[in-house]
Every structure is written in C-alpha cells, then in structure tokens.
Amino acid sequence: MSAVGQRIRELRKTKGYTLRQLAPMVGVGFSYLCKVENGRLDSSDSPSESLIHRLAETLDGDEDELLLLARRIPPSIANRIFEMPEAFRTLAECNDRQLKTLAKQARKS
Amino acid sequence: MSAVGQRIRELRKTKGYTLRQLAPMVGVGFSYLCKVENGRLDSSDSPSESLIHRLAETLDGDEDELLLLARRIPPSIANRIFEMPEAFRTLAECNDRQLKTLAKQARKS
DNA sequence: CACCGTGTTGCCCATCTACTGCTACAAATA
DNA sequence: TATTTGTAGCAGTAGATGGGCAACACGGTG
Secondary structure, rough: OOHHHHHHHHHHHHOOOOOHHHHHOOOOOOHHHHHHHHHOHHHHHHOOHHHHHHHHHHOOOOOHHHHHOOOOOOOHHHHHHHHHHHHHHHHHHOOHHHHHHHHHHHHHH | OOHHHHHHHHHHHHOOOOHHHHHHHHHOOOOHHHHHHHOHHHHOOOOHHHHHHHHHHHHHHOOHHHHHHHOOOOHHHHHHHOHHHHHHHHHOOOHHHHHHHHHHHHHHH
C-alpha cells in the first residue's frame, strides 16, 4: 500500500475501470499494475516516470502529485532547481513553518 | 566540457592530482574519469551519485554543488521536497526575481 | 453448485546505466 | 630523448530498472 498506489487505485475506481481494462490503456500488463497499486514491486520501489505520466493522463489525475507520491521529482520542479540552484538550496534548509510562510507569500504576489 | 567536469577538474588541479592518481582514490578507471571531466560520456549520461559523493569527499568539494552541476537533485533537497510538496510546487512556479527575493528573506530569518 | 470476473502472487526476463579494461596516441614535461 | 599526462575508441558487463506470464484466491451471480 504505497502512497502512489493508493491514489492510483482511487482514481481508477472513480473512473470505474478494472485492472484488466486500465492496463492496456496505459501500455502495461494488468499484473504489473496490481503490484504498482499495492506497492509490491519486487525490484524497484516506484513505477517509472513515463508510466505515471500515462496513468495521470488516462485517469485525469494530477501528474506532479502522483510523481511526488512515487518519490520522484517532477521535471517541472527539477528544471527550476537546475535554473536557480542557490535559491532552492537555501529554501530546502528552511523549516516547515518558514516554508509555509514563504509559499503563502509566493501565492499572494 | 560539461559543467560538473569543469568543476571537478578545477578541484583536482587544486589538489595537484593527476587523473591516474585520483581515479583509484574514488574507485574508477582513469579513462572514465577523463571522460567525466570532458563530458565525453556516451549518450550524455552523467556520473553516478555515489561517484560524485566520493569525488566531493576526496577533493574537498561541495557535494550538492557537484550534484546540481551534474543535473542530479541532491538528496538534501529531494527529501525536503517530499516532506513539503505543496510548498515546493508553488515555489517552483515563481519567476527568477521572486525566487531571489524569497531566498533572501529565508536567509535573514 | 459451477462459473466468471476481479484482484493477487511468484518467478522469469529484457533493457539500460554506469561503469571496466584495454589499447593506442598526442602533448607536455624534464 | 624518455617519461608522464591527458584523450579517445571500443567491446564487455554486473546490477538495477521496468516489466511479462501463468497460475492462484476469492467473492458475487445464475
């Protein structure tokens, strides 16, 4: 029961799909999809970025949310980090309260 | 002439090491290290996180700086993102000027 | 009960990444 | 000139990544 898995299952149920229906839509086998939802992947611990992309698309989910739940950094964030590395290094050192305040300020302006 | 490569070469020169000296210290072959410094890795793959770790250690360099130059997200930043995903999603949408301002504020408090 | 659709599991496998290891050669150094 | 240093090509590979297949379990339905 990984975090992504749980969310994917929710999205799938909302769409009313079964594992065997959804699997071919996103180009994987139904058994693999089952393992993804239950966090039972034998080797790696999270689905690939491209699979998450197709899942988000097919299930009308938030791709970046799913990526983050799968402990993968969304490219939208990663690219920004590579563009402004110093800023994100200092931001990453902030505590939770500070970060919330800064994010709130960012939303206002 | 990749960004990491250039920085690694600087650090190595400062320490006065040759490629053949440094390579065994970080556990790789000298020819591979040469390609890393010159960005001549096949199909533009970057040096592994663990190699960069050993290089930073041996050359007294800033590990996170090297990681970022190698277009890898340092774990120190990645973990913080997974802890505060919403905050970083909004921060990543800020423009350069906003980010600089926010980082400056963060440093003050 | 028999059946069927659904989900679950164990084992197997192809591809890719990050290298190794060797060779040869050019340029710098002494 | 002799030795050291850096460059470059190329074949090969262990381990991680990203899956597939077949069988099995289980609950609802006729």
